Amino acid sequence: MSIYQAPLADMRFNLFQLWKVQQFWSGNNILSERIEADTASAILDEAGKVTAELIAPKAQLADETGVQWQVGNVTTPEHYKVNYQQLCEGGWTALSGDPEYGGMGMPKSLATLYEEMMCSADIAFSLYSGLTAGACVTLLQYADETTKQHILPRLYSGEWSATMCLTEAHAGSDLGIMRTQAKPQADGSYLISGSKIFITAGEHDLTDNIIHLVLAKLPDAPAGSRGISLFLVPKFMLDTNGHKTELRNSLQCGSVEHKMGIHASASCVMNFDDAKGYLLGEPNKGLAAMFTMMNYERLAMGSQGVGAAERAFQNARLYANDRLQGRVVTKDANKADPIIQHPDVQRMLLTAKALTEAGRSFSVYVAHQLDQAKFGEDQNALAVASLLTPVTKAFLTDRGFDSCVMAQQVFGGHGYIKEWGMEQWVRDVRIAQIYEGTNGIQALDFAGRKLFADGGAAIQQILQEIAAGLSVSPQPALSELLNQYQVLIGSLAQQKEALPSLLQSHACDLLDLTGYLLFGHMWNKTLAALGDCIEGEEFIASKRQTADFYFSRIMPKAYGYLHIVQQSLSAINPSLI
Amino acid sequence: MSIYQAPLADMRFNLFQLWKVQQFWSGNNILSERIEADTASAILDEAGKVTAELIAPKAQLADETGVQWQVGNVTTPEHYKVNYQQLCEGGWTALSGDPEYGGMGMPKSLATLYEEMMCSADIAFSLYSGLTAGACVTLLQYADETTKQHILPRLYSGEWSATMCLTEAHAGSDLGIMRTQAKPQADGSYLISGSKIFITAGEHDLTDNIIHLVLAKLPDAPAGSRGISLFLVPKFMLDTNGHKTELRNSLQCGSVEHKMGIHASASCVMNFDDAKGYLLGEPNKGLAAMFTMMNYERLAMGSQGVGAAERAFQNARLYANDRLQGRVVTKDANKADPIIQHPDVQRMLLTAKALTEAGRSFSVYVAHQLDQAKFGEDQNALAVASLLTPVTKAFLTDRGFDSCVMAQQVFGGHGYIKEWGMEQWVRDVRIAQIYEGTNGIQALDFAGRKLFADGGAAIQQILQEIAAGLSVSPQPALSELLNQYQVLIGSLAQQKEALPSLLQSHACDLLDLTGYLLFGHMWNKTLAALGDCIEGEEFIASKRQTADFYFSRIMPKAYGYLHIVQQSLSAINPSLI
Incomplete structure (x- = not known):
């Protein structure tokens, strides 16, 4: 029942008139080769079609279906497999990837708007490719050249996906006390043992292989967060050419969580039992390496807040124009006006609209700072992006939640009924205030x-x-x-x-x-x-x-x-x- | 997993030291015969046992089970039948009923605390007896003496239950445009036809009979809200002695809604097809009669906010004392302190606590104003209660929702997992901001x-x-x-x-x-x-x-x-x- 149209005019306005990103793009050596305003507009249009026509209409079905766990295997909703293939074929999983390894190299200011649309369409679905994109940022920075050549092209193509394995049952926000162990082997690899929880897309049926980025402790590691290392742990082992073999690594999904929302996202318990892993970056410096990914994800979380609120708002506005209750303009006691005529309904709608549109501008602003830091080596921009990353994550998801609740409220009793689809957005967006570091x-x-x-x-x-x-x-x-x-x-x-x-x-x-x-x-x-x-x-x-x-x-x-x-x-x- | 203990000390403090209700009770002709502080304390203790030991432990089971609809019949969770019987046998359904018809005649200031405990225990379950209590208030004021003698004792005993049938698919907050019709019959009764939605406890298997209070329009009724009348429509017809017969009235439950929360509360579509009904009060004055019940319910809604928040808070406090994350006091990098040591966790807990305890004081205050109006004929108290009724309903449920969200947040990722029981309170209490008149x-x-x-x-x-x-x-x-x-x-x-x-x-x-x-x-x-x-x-x-x-x-x-x-x-x- 829930509609969605990508807010393309506002997205163009944000990029080209508000933040004038094209001026930076055209003056930058790297980006001027890759992108210009017209291409970006065309990409937005196409993303708008894919998300609104392909993905958005089945978000409610995905919520009802959820994921199923059976003896270590996880089944996603049937239509996810089809849509994921379409996503890969359209090149969307490669959008912000490094061109050296098959990515499209698009600036973050553009990619963040694609991410928003994905979240408006279906937050649970967006996570399968979203986390992979984050993992690629860490791999790009910390993996050796061979690993990058072997793995990045397959992650960018969507053939494989990736995870971040941080949390343990007793170690959530406090990673320093984690217990997962990594034993060094003679061949330079490590055997990883431990149990991780809340691993998004830890196991699923959308890709041939899954690359886990796992935090663990070396035997001689210092106590606390200074003793954490990062490991690459594939689900299926790779041969020396980087091809996937049929040899399964010693790791398994023990179960999936039953959650308030994002039912079709597999939140997995992942058990590593002497699983073979490879060190990424330096020993005991794993937290910093993982934070490369975390910071990327935290900005993406902001887009979840904005994306969910945009969709909830669009539906509330439509309902408020259709639903006839009370008399503001009409004087006929047997008739009623659309509730959008009532000042309090206007207040709810405009609150959601004002917060959502400002949230979009904020996302693009911070993403553009990151682009200036990355492509223009602008240290001031990096400092601003760093300061604003937690604000983006927390403020945009908190206001996104408020906006979804308010949009649901516009529906009155119908907002509480599953059929109308509004309560799903409240349940789904609620997680964005919690994961990737609570607000x-x-x-x-x-x-x-x-x-x-x-x-x-x-x-x-x-x-x-x-x-x-x-x-x-x-x-x-x-x-x-x-x-x-x-x-x-x-x-x-x-x-x-x-x-x-x-x-x-x-x-x-x-x-x-x-x-x-x-x-x-x-x-x-x-x-x-x-x-x-x-x-x-x-x-x-x-x-x-x-x-x-x-x-x-x-x-x-x-x-x-x-x-x-x-x-x-x-x-x-x-x-x- | 979710604990609950009735906050009896705070309840006693509110009644006897804060608002000193016993002074009014002992000076009042009617109440001095019925109740004193010691009895009230004993009633609270007993209510605390029933709600905490009998009802609260199975709220999560009720959420998982929900209600089932089959060809007009509605099945509630199995344990509801057992618990409902216990509630009746303990006399709890008669707590604030008029003694002339078998009620216990307790003051509202006491009853409101019982209602809070019921909502802490299981909001969905509380609605079956809660709405009946509201309907009795309307019947007491508007039914004729014979009807009162026939029906009230069976509603007070819990043998039968009652509903309020207001909403239609196109007429929610705007009752003036409703379409349900009442055709006068030669015998003084009416035939009611129309379809009502969102009827709480419209059909279920907890009682032998259900008394529907239905708003409908007479053929010659004025347009709008001045043309609405109130009818008593039993599920099973009564004989001339007021006993239930086996003759079913021409009404049926068409379906139950699938909702965000309160899954075990039957929210029914009720179809009336020339169902036999009896006018309550004067023709075209039905809205005022129904508002007698609505105002009662609106105060009870406040208790839903307080009750849900109290339970969510208790669990969050327990978790914050148990969960070890981060170092505030300890200096050992391998150890962690309970998260209640963290200033931001203290902020969340104290916010929920301060709002919940103030909400309780507010409920008792307003209820005591109602007692002074009812038993002491105090017009000033009535005016204050009337002004504060919408504040109670809206502010206490809005802050109750905020508090439940905050308590869920204390749990981090675990708050989002169904198993921990915290997300249920967010889903359940959300309805209190919507029904009985949106906030x-x-x-x-x-x-x-x-x-x-x-x-x-x-x-x-x-x-x-x-x-x-x-x-x-x-x-x-x-x-x-x-x-x-x-x-x-x-x-x-x-x-x-x-x-x-x-x-x-x-x-x-x-x-x-x-x-x-x-x-x-x-x-x-x-x-x-x-x-x-x-x-x-x-x-x-x-x-x-x-x-x-x-x-x-x-x-x-x-x-x-x-x-x-x-x-x-x-x-x-x-x-x-």
């Missing part, structure tokens, strides 16, 4: 680790950018919030020495505050870019209305968080909770 | 209809109460918020004439703002009552810590909403959403 962990990363790193250079750079945006497009409400935020940051920088737990205690509130401020910046930059917009009068008028709603009806929430983080802390006694 | 409808009732009724007498009375509380127990943060709220209310009262859509547009934000203010009042009254508290040092210290957390880390959110409702409104063009 609380993101907040600690943001406030505790990154905010004041380098003397706060990155946040100051961002604040200057907001101020520069205001000088072009004055927005009193945003100016006022920016001023108060600047004062706060100055005050926190001083207090953090005296009270180290302050930033930990206020981390989530501080992240939310920062998110509302930055979304204000997104909307202000949007207003400034509307002069260049070529998407038509209605598009422009809609943007103006939504921006106005954001500044007057959403952004003021920031003052709640501002009040909270200005409070001094009392000591908390855990035994009294 | 948006509640906000319109509060801000649009009631806030400025009688020149705002009720809200002024409440604000004076808050001020009086502050004079006993000074709390600068609450004083400041109260002052700003008073200014706002004055300003809104003036603007509402000029801009009628203002209160509709800001209704939800205004309700949230009011809720955070009133929860501040709850915590301030709690602090003032701790001097009388006899629940022990630890209880008192825990209350102080939680109150402190509320004032410094939760209540400031009100300033976000305050900023929003102070904004002037721009006209919204729905076609640009």
Whole structure:
């Protein structure tokens, strides 16, 4: 029952008028050879078709079907196999891969919009190829040349897929205490033993082989997170030419989890029993290597929030235009108006719309920083992307969840019924707030680790950018919030020495505050870019209305968080909770 | 896996030290005959046993089993039949019923705590007896004496159950456009035809008979909501002595809905095909009669929010004490502390705790106002209860949902897995924000209809109460918020004439703002009552810590909403959403 159309006009606007990525592309040695605005537009159009026509219509069927586990094998919904083949044949699994190994080498700013569409279409399905793309980033950086030549082309083609095996039953956010062991062998390989849980796509029937990236400890490893190494562990062993053999490695999927949502994503218990593995990168430096992948995934998580919210919003808007209840315009007691006429329904829809569109702008912004860092070797851009990665992951998924709940609410009782398809988005997107590092962990990363790193250079750079945006497009409400935020940051920088737990205690509130401020910046930059917009009068008028709603009806929430983080802390006694 | 213990100490504290209901009871002619503090305490203890030991342990089984529909019959989980019988035998279905017809006549302030425990134990199960209790309130007021004598004792005993049949597929929040028809018959009865949806407990196997309260239109009825009448429509016809016969009325359950949660609650499509019914109350005055029941249910909805959050919180606290991740106290890199040591986990737990305990105080407060209105004929108390009914329904369920989501988040990935039982509470409590009038409808009732009724007498009375509380127990943060709220209310009262859509547009934000203010009042009254508290040092210290957390880390959110409702409104063009 649930519709979806890719928001292509807004995606083009974001790339070409708002962030003007084509200017960077054309001036960059590498990207100018690979991509230009017209090609990017055509790729977006095609991605819009694949996701909206092929994948999106069967997301509900996938939810109902789920995955089935039987003696170590995992069966995905029947249509996943067909759609996955189409994805591979269309080259979509290679979109951001390195051209040296068969990838298309597209910039992240474009790839992030494809990822959003995939998540709008079917979050569970998106994970099979999504995690593979992340694993490739780590392999590209840490694998030796032969391994890259053997494995990357098959991951880019979608012939094989990949996983990240971090979590153990007793070690989730705290990887330092993991128990999986790696025993060195005479031939330079290792035997990996241990049990990993929550392994997305750990076992499934979509690809011929699965390449596991596994964190484990060497016998002489230092304690804690400084003693973790990363290993490549294939499901089927490869021969010396890198071809898959029929020899199965000593690892098995012990079961799949029964979850609140993303039912068709296989969340596997993976048991490694002296499985043969190969060290990636240096011994005991595995966490950093894995974080190359994790950071990639954390940005992709933001796209899950935006993608889910976009789809939920589109359906809520359609319903609000169709559903007749109450009288706003009509005076006939036997008739009723579409509920979109009611101010409170408008509030719910515009809240979801304003947060989703700002989230999209934010994704493209951060992705573009990553492109500038990667292709332009811009260290400032890298610092900004690093600071904003946890904000992207947490704020976009939290607001994505809020938006899905609000879109469900527009449906009234029908929103609670499975048939209408709205409750699935609430259940599915809920995981994005949890996995790849809970949003609380993101907040600690943001406030505790990154905010004041380098003397706060990155946040100051961002604040200057907001101020520069205001000088072009004055927005009193945003100016006022920016001023108060600047004062706060100055005050926190001083207090953090005296009270180290302050930033930990206020981390989530501080992240939310920062998110509302930055979304204000997104909307202000949007207003400034509307002069260049070529998407038509209605598009422009809609943007103006939504921006106005954001500044007057959403952004003021920031003052709640501002009040909270200005409070001094009392000591908390855990035994009294 | 999910634990539950009834929070009896806090319930006693709320009744006897915080709101001192026993003083009203002992001074009241009717209640002094029925109840005293010791009896009430014993009832709470017993309710705590029944709900925690009998019902709560099988809520997860009920979720997995759900209800089954077959050719008009609905089967509930096997253990529901056993537990329902126990509930009846213990007299729990008669708790707040009128003693003249076999009820126990307990005050609402006590009954609301029983309802909370039932919702903590199993929301789906609680609905079978919960709706019956609501229907009895309407029958008591609108049925003739013979009907009351025939039906009420069997509803109080739990032998029969009752429903409220309002919603039709095209008529949800807007009952005025309903189509169900009632044709008058020569014998004074009516033939009811039409189809109702979302009828909770419309058909099931727990009772011998089901009494449907059905809204329908008479042939000559005025258009809209002024033309709706209320009918009593039994599933099995009664003989002249009020005994159930084997003659089935012409009505049937067409199907049950598949829902996000409360799987074991039968949400039925009910088809009435010339079913025999009897008018309740006056023709065309059915909506008012049904609202007697609706208002009762709306307060009970608040208890669903509190009950779900209480259970989710208890489990999250237990998990946070057991789960070892990260190092706060310990310095050993191979060890880890319970996550309750982490400031951000403390934030999540204390947020859920502060909102849940304030929600409980709020429920008892409003219920006590209803008791004072009913047993003491106190018109001021009635006005306060009427104003706060929509706040109870919306704010307590919204914060209950937030708290369940937060408690789920404490579990990290395990919170998303069905086995741990946390995701069920998120799915189950979500419906409480939707049914019995969506929370948006509640906000319109509060801000649009009631806030400025009688020149705002009720809200002024409440604000004076808050001020009086502050004079006993000074709390600068609450004083400041109260002052700003008073200014706002004055300003809104003036603007509402000029801009009628203002209160509709800001209704939800205004309700949230009011809720955070009133929860501040709850915590301030709690602090003032701790001097009388006899629940022990630890209880008192825990209350102080939680109150402190509320004032410094939760209540400031009100300033976000305050900023929003102070904004002037721009006209919204729905076609640009």
